[in-house]
Amino acid sequence: MIAFLRRRPGLLPLLLLAPAIAWLVAFYVYPAIQMLQASLWSGTLETGFAFSWANAATYPEALGRYSDQFLRSILYAAVSTLVCLALAFPLAYTIAYRAGRWRTILLFIVIAPFFTSFLLRVLAWKTVLGDDGFLLGPLKAIGVLPEEFRILATPVAVIFGISYNFFPFMVLPIYVSLEKIDRRLVEAAKDLYAGPARAFQRITLPLALPGVFAGSLLVFIPAMGDFVNAELLGSVQTRLIGNVIQSRFLVNNDYPTAAALSFMLMAGILAAVFIYARVLGTDELESGIG
Amino acid sequence: MADVDVRLVNVTKMFGDQTAVDGITLDVSDGEFFTLLGPSGCGKTTTLRMIGGFEQPTSGLIELKGEDVTFLPAHERDVNTVFQSYALFPHLTIFENVAFGLRRSGIKGDEVTRRVGEALELVQLIGYEKRKPAQLSGGQAQRVALARALVNRPAVLLLDEPLGALDLKLRKQMGIELKRIQREVGITFIYVTHDQEEAMTMSDRIAVMNKGRYEQLAGPETLYERPTTRFVASFVGASNLLEGKIGSDGDSWTVTLPSGDVVRAPKSLGEIGTGGAIGVRPEKLTLLEPGQESKGNRLDGTVVDTSYLGVLTQYTVEGAGGLRLLVSEQNVDRTTRSDTWRPGERVALTWKPDHGFVVGDSKSA
Numbered sequence A: 001m002i003a004f005l006r007r008r009p010g011l012l013p014l015l016l017l018a019p020a021i022a023w024l025v026a027f028y029v030y031p032a033i034q035m036l037q038a039s040l041w042s043g044t045l046e047t048g049f050a051f052s053w054a055n056a057a058t059y060p061e062a063l064g065r066y067s068d069q070f071l072r073s074i075l076y077a078a079v080s081t082l083v084c085l086a087l088a089f090p091l092a093y094t095i096a097y098r099a100g101r102w103r104t105i106l107l108f109i110v111i112a113p114f115f116t117s118f119l120l121r122v123l124a125w126k127t128v129l130g131d132d133g134f135l136l137g138p139l140k141a142i143g144v145l146p147e148e149f150r151i152l153a154t155p156v157a158v159i160f161g162i163s164y165n166f167f168p169f170m171v172l173p174i175y176v177s178l179e180k181i182d183r184r185l186v187e188a189a190k191d192l193y194a195g196p197a198r199a200f201q202r203i204t205l206p207l208a209l210p211g212v213f214a215g216s217l218l219v220f221i222p223a224m225g226d227f228v229n230a231e232l233l234g235s236v237q238t239r240l241i242g243n244v245i246q247s248r249f250l251v252n253n254d255y256p257t258a259a260a261l262s263f264m265l266m267a268g269i270l271a272a273v274f275i276y277a278r279v280l281g282t283d284e285l286e287s288g289i290g
Numbered sequence B: 001m002a003d004v005d006v007r008l009v010n011v012t013k014m015f016g017d018q019t020a021v022d023g024i025t026l027d028v029s030d031g032e033f034f035t036l037l038g039p040s041g042c043g044k045t046t047t048l049r050m051i052g053g054f055e056q057p058t059s060g061l062i063e064l065k066g067e068d069v070t071f072l073p074a075h076e077r078d079v080n081t082v083f084q085s086y087a088l089f090p091h092l093t094i095f096e097n098v099a100f101g102l103r104r105s106g107i108k109g110d111e112v113t114r115r116v117g118e119a120l121e122l123v124q125l126i127g128y129e130k131r132k133p134a135q136l137s138g139g140q141a142q143r144v145a146l147a148r149a150l151v152n153r154p155a156v157l158l159l160d161e162p163l164g165a166l167d168l169k170l171r172k173q174m175g176i177e178l179k180r181i182q183r184e185v186g187i188t189f190i191y192v193t194h195d196q197e198e199a200m201t202m203s204d205r206i207a208v209m210n211k212g213r214y215e216q217l218a219g220p221e222t223l224y225e226r227p228t229t230r231f232v233a234s235f236v237g238a239s240n241l242l243e244g245k246i247g248s249d250g251d252s253w254t255v256t257l258p259s260g261d262v263v264r265a266p267k268s269l270g271e272i273g274t275g276g277a278i279g280v281r282p283e284k285l286t287l288l289e290p291g292q293e294s295k296g297n298r299l300d301g302t303v304v305d306t307s308y309l310g311v312l313t314q315y316t317v318e319g320a321g322g323l324r325l326l327v328s329e330q331n332v333d334r335t336t337r338s339d340t341w342r343p344g345e346r347v348a349l350t351w352k353p354d355h356g357f358v359v360g361d362s363k364s365a
């Protein structure tokens, strides 16, 4: 076996990739094909489903019908990503450079929420943010907030929930990319007349971009498909495309529409990621010229 | 005497309760190639970092061109550093690396292109502008680091073991190049190394550091011919140090060795305190047949080891009372015989009193 590989070094990467490829084929490609097929079905659970390419009309139809939820998903996911980024960067920066021996503890605190289940955390927030919960209740009692003030069942609650749940996915990659920047580079920048702000802008930030990129994807992608936060913290007005897909599938048994929406969601995310990569990529180039 | 570029007055740096730099006072003149030489951990980098502004002295004063910069941040000092690790910016091209300092000081357009071009020409890297640091060899990266610092025409350039990562041959070659560039641009260099050969070949003056302070500050020749402390005598080149009972005899110091032999050194060399000794370099010693006549200092001994090293042969000779001396003899024109001495042979060791030097203990705090 080893002798065989020695004669054909090109095969080694294939061999190393084989388990991952097998995994992807079994659990991604195959279900995806099934879904593609389902999206071209017509009929109902009672009458049975029939496949026809003509059913491609389901796509524009579904898009038209649920464009609000689509746009809302994009908006909420984008805002959540920005919120996460704005909070995570300073935190990751502090952990990486200023935390000293507190570093490990802070990192642990960042991921600590993962030790309880996703659903439990969202439910906990539902209680915390409740109209007369222990956050708003006392404030209302002393008259700081008006009686009709609410957070729960508003877009703010949903965006908050999404940001909160995916926050560690933003912190960790940014932390890793900051942590591996050689601090001597920043010293070198200062040696070359860059003040602290310039040194950050020209050296630290561009070198941390891969982490920002990874973190943004790790937040944005699951946020696009979110339905739990919208369901538990939101209202009918905050329904996301994830809620639609979920209810089409599991409540209405409308498999074709659900499948078509899933595919369009996937395509939309891919397009967004691609655009984002291009923007960040050119940004990095320009920072070298500017 | 040229103007003073860098002045350290009683500079001390503590890390916690550990003293890294211990009250250094020195002046570096304009255009000088000044070297801090010393073993690992003696405080060379710390001294350099305080001059560069990356570390603040616990006490003392640092002046650049007569101006107190002790607490001025690094980016406001007219000093550039070539870091031991090069610290090139990995995301920027070679051109942008070199242009970095120029852009920060507000130079624009053609002027940047012209000066980066000049700097790259100086280090012979024209044509590498578009590459990224990862695409360079160690020697090339080192030259980019040099260009990136030199392009700003600082008053003083600090170099922290810039050749440390290179192999011996490249190091020698780059050393010569560094010296050439320093002469061409006339910038003051403060150079840190633990390699005494590197220090000797390049420097105008060398401060030999030990435990946070320097023991001797002098030109290469003086350091070698007239080291003043035991530490310098053994760190810069090899030395035979002869200890014994110190005495005085007219114009000479005398050391009465445990064997009873007496060796001399001229009083003009300096004071031998109670803790002093006379030293002599291995190549200043001559080996003679036991019967041969000689003037000056003379000890009898037996060859215990012979190593042929090409250019020279190195002998270890054991004298009376277990005293061991190192002798090197050039492999041309042997003075007394044509073949090497063999272990076991009886010899006489001789040297001129003038070739000796007088060392004291390391200065203590």
Ligand SMILES: Nc1ncnc2c1ncn2[C@@H]1O[C@H](COP(=O)(O)OP(=O)(O)OP(=O)(O)O)[C@@H](O)[C@H]1O
Pocket: B015, B018, B019, B020, B038, B039, B040, B041, B042, B043, B044, B045, B046, B047, B194
């Ligand atoms: N940031 C720091 N914190 C604590 N101690 C330090 C720090 N920097 C240096 N030291 C200590 O100060 C002393 C001098 O260090 P320095 O780096 O100046 O040595 P050096 O002469 O440059 O040695 P080398 O040749 O190994 O580079 C060492 O004992 C080192 O451990």
Ligand SMILES: [Mg+2]
Pocket: B044, B045, B046
């Ligand atoms: Mg050092």
